[in-house]
Amino acid sequence: MVIAVSVVAAAVGLLGAGYVATQHSGGGRTAAADNGRDTGKPAGTPAAAAPAATASRDPMPATIPGLGPKTLADVPAASRQVLVASGQAKDSSNTLVTLWVKLPDGHWRPGATWRGHNAKDGWTTDHHAGDLHSPIGVFTLHDAGGFDADPGSHLPYHHSDSFHAGGVGFDGEPLDEAFDYVIAIDYNRVPGTSPLDGTQPLGADKGGGIWVHVDHGGPTHGCVSIPAPDMVTLLRALQPADHPVIVMGDSTSLQS
Known part of the structure; x- marks a missing residue:
């Protein structure tokens, strides 16, 4: 889940989240996904001959499902990695997060879907500091960091006890x-x-400190969060040369 956080002013500010720093204890979480598929064939049906095991694979989509023309128009043409955080509803704090990768033939391949969170009161197109909403939109991803050491990020990674x-x-x-x-x-x-x-180039009133970070099992102040093992997977997957972006919002808004 992401937290529209502040980094307490003296420690370079968790921008507007209002957290109180305490001693770090470490640890992580796990997630599981059911990727099974029912073939629809009755038991005992002979298997049809196929030239290769991959011949029955469904073709990848030409566009990312769930994103409407207005949303897609905001995705930079150079972006070949799109992290989609699709909220359950406009006022919900539950989010599904999937990393899509553009293939050389122009189609899109999805990764695993991770269950996460967004802000407590849902989503908004007009985010302000402390409004307990996550901003809707398409945003670039350039920088990473954390309390723990770099797990193999390709984005510049800023390791600090201030996280x-x-x-x-x-x-x-x-x-x-x-x-x-x-x-x-x-x-x-x-x-x-x-x-x-x-x-904060837009001014303090527009809030800041919107991150993708480790999920803690509940709503955020404005960020998007996913489980710790999936954060590691994501950090290792994002490539600056692929100009990664995040598309975030409730599912209905993203379909526009």
């Missing part, structure tokens, strides 16, 4: 590990700087 939140979330869950790994979402920030950099 910690502490306290508890909206559901009483501990936040201590939320910033073990983060990816800065380029909403109201300067790309090419540490996620901890508090510069």
